[in-house]
Amino acid sequence: MEFETAFDLLSNEYRRAVVALLDEEGSVPRDKLTARLLARGVGVSAEDDRTNRRQLRIALHHNHLPRLADAGVVTDDGEAITPTEELADLAAWLDESSHVAPTATTDLDDQLLAFYA
Template sequence: MDGAPRPRSSGGGDALARSSIIGDLRQRRVLSLLLDRSPLTERELAVRLLARERGLAPAAVSETDLDPVQTDLRHRCLPQLEAVGWIDRCPDGVVLDERPTFESVTPSPPDLRTPEDPAWDAIGALLARPYRADVVTLLANRDRDTTVADLVTALRERHTASALPEDDRSLRISLHHVDLPKLASTGLVAYDASARTATPTPRLTAFVDRIDLDN
């Protein structure tokens, strides 16, 4: 994990929306189903989604159980996916308009056909603010506690592209209140808020190696 840091984009205006989608297991399952077969009518998509969630054959799905899934698709899932440009509507149903890509944080994500893969939750956290990928990489290369102040210094030295908060104070606040707690919630780091120190977890090294994060 000693390669030179690669430039990262800021993720654009859709970064938070895409992060929310990838962090949502149902949304990942919708994308997975559309990768396997597209177009699907809204009802066909709801049937296949419910069947996958409950481990059933599509023919075993009941109409009573299907109604809330169709409602969630119609009013939440599909509008969100359409807003970020990942799906479109056609006369035959819902189609995958743009295959999701994740170059802003990793060149080697898991296969979207395995939406239950726990690595997706971590990738969702990185998508919201792509500089978190640099935070993760920096911590993975250390076997000790790292202070927020040290992370600020290291990020300023490392960064060549993706947007950081403009001044060091704003970056410290963001790391302390938002970024490190979020990364801790995914199990990648342990964060001691009182001491303002972050520590890599065993999961972190495996995650960085697996998705080729440090290239």
């Protein structure tokens, strides 16, 4: 996977969380994905749980899952989100970025830039 593609896909918290979840668990039923991510603290804000769930579900459906599918990282058959072989490459990038020494910011974008510069 090219650096620019990996960087773009990993630049968002939701997509990083989906990659990590699928790397650990494999295929996840579409109707369970939002709950599993919320259980990990992804998409949680001061809003009530119902609002968090709705906002995350909409963002995943309309933005993040299509981007991951277009990049060939996941397949989405409407029932389940399934990782492809490409997801392992992306998960490796994500894992490598976690080994970058902290800088003045904890933003993953800056850490990835520093690591792969």
